[in-house]
Amino acid sequence: MKRSVYCLECRKTVNADVVERKETFTVRGEAFEVLTHVAICPQCSQDLYDDELDANTQRLVFDQYRQKHGLLSPVEIREVRERYGLSQKAFSRLLGFGEVTIHRYEMGSIQEKAQDLLIRQAADPEFMQRRYEENPGAVSSREKGVFEKRLTDLLQKWKQSVSLPAISFYRNQDIYTGFIEFNLAKIMNMVLFFAKICSECFYPTKANKMLWYADMLHYRLNNRSISGSRYLCHQYGPVPEEFKLLYPLMEKEGLIELEYKEIDPEQGIAGQVIHPKSLWNKTLFTESELNVMKYVAERFKYYSGRQISEESHEEEAYKETPEYGFISYSYAERLRVDLLEIGTKEQYKH
Numbered sequence: 001m002k003r004s005v006y007c008l009e010c011r012k013t014v015n016a017d018v019v020e021r022k023e024t025f026t027v028r029g030e031a032f033e034v035l036t037h038v039a040i041c042p043q044c045s046q047d048l049y050d051d052e053l054d055a056n057t058q059r060l061v062f063d064q065y066r067q068k069h070g071l072l073s074p075v076e077i078r079e080v081r082e083r084y085g086l087s088q089k090a091f092s093r094l095l096g097f098g099e100v101t102i103h104r105y106e107m108g109s110i111q112e113k114a115q116d117l118l119i120r121q122a123a124d125p126e127f128m129q130r131r132y133e134e135n136p137g138a139v140s141s142r143e144k145g146v147f148e149k150r151l152t153d154l155l156q157k158w159k160q161s162v163s164l165p166a167i168s169f170y171r172n173q174d175i176y177t178g179f180i181e182f183n184l185a186k187i188m189n190m191v192l193f194f195a196k197i198c199s200e201c202f203y204p205t206k207a208n209k210m211l212w213y214a215d216m217l218h219y220r221l222n223n224r225s226i227s228g229s230r231y232l233c234h235q236y237g238p239v240p241e242e243f244k245l246l247y248p249l250m251e252k253e254g255l256i257e258l259e260y261k262e263i264d265p266e267q268g269i270a271g272q273v274i275h276p277k278s279l280w281n282k283t284l285f286t287e288s289e290l291n292v293m294k295y296v297a298e299r300f301k302y303y304s305g306r307q308i309s310e311e312s313h314e315e316e317a318y319k320e321t322p323e324y325g326f327i328s329y330s331y332a333e334r335l336r337v338d339l340l341e342i343g344t345k346e347q348y349k350h
């Protein structure tokens, strides 16, 4: 590849060679290695300044930083904003940022974790509705019409997608549901949350157990589960009652993608991997629920489906429940997996 670039040394525009080179850059104190493209003067062999190539390099480095820290990309941020038909300024104001903040993020500046969380929450139209009610002046009269229309449409869609008629979940509140009514939106968002943290190693068998541990552990400390799901005693461990419908339904809704893949080539095990396709809705959960979910995510992040199955098989709840029977939340007391391995009890309580 050749480019026409001005060489400061030779004091003229030269037909520069572009070469690939691995270089290390530091962002907020962390080093990142990227493959860069550098223009070189064919006459004096100096590296040349090239705005476009340099901007590309910076983008690559920032992308790596965002990926490592699980931050939204500039394109994802723009997508959230455009759903509402908002200008960068209005979106910034609604989120309580400075007027140019969103503009800077969409141009490539890296957002702080706290700002990232707020933008994620903005994907939930109910959250945006609350923001708008608190601060109606954030949206100019010129933008109001489009924004309010989009918001209404999104709210309607959102409600439909979380109350799908296809699933006939049990609606009682008893010792098998953890004394709350089953909440489909919550269990789906628990899956999305775990999928994001486990990234490439998240399978339905693993998801089933992580959901169970999160619900059980939360019950143990607060006398109620998170999702209100009943769990069955299956061959590979506890599973949510309607697990066979849950993941295909989520795929149909565009929330996840199920990829059929070889999981353990040595043992010839193949199965589905769950990839998140949507942002999760944090606002559905209380702080104690979030803390328990975070704990379960960290605890089992690197487990294979088999490892977490084996762990769940050691639980009394599993051993004492007959096959295909419902597992009582009363076993939560005697769970082997213990939250107190990390943190204090108060963190997980209301």
Ligand SMILES: [Zn+2]
Pocket: 007, 008, 009, 010, 011, 014, 041, 042, 043, 044, 045, 046
């Ligand atoms: Zn030169």
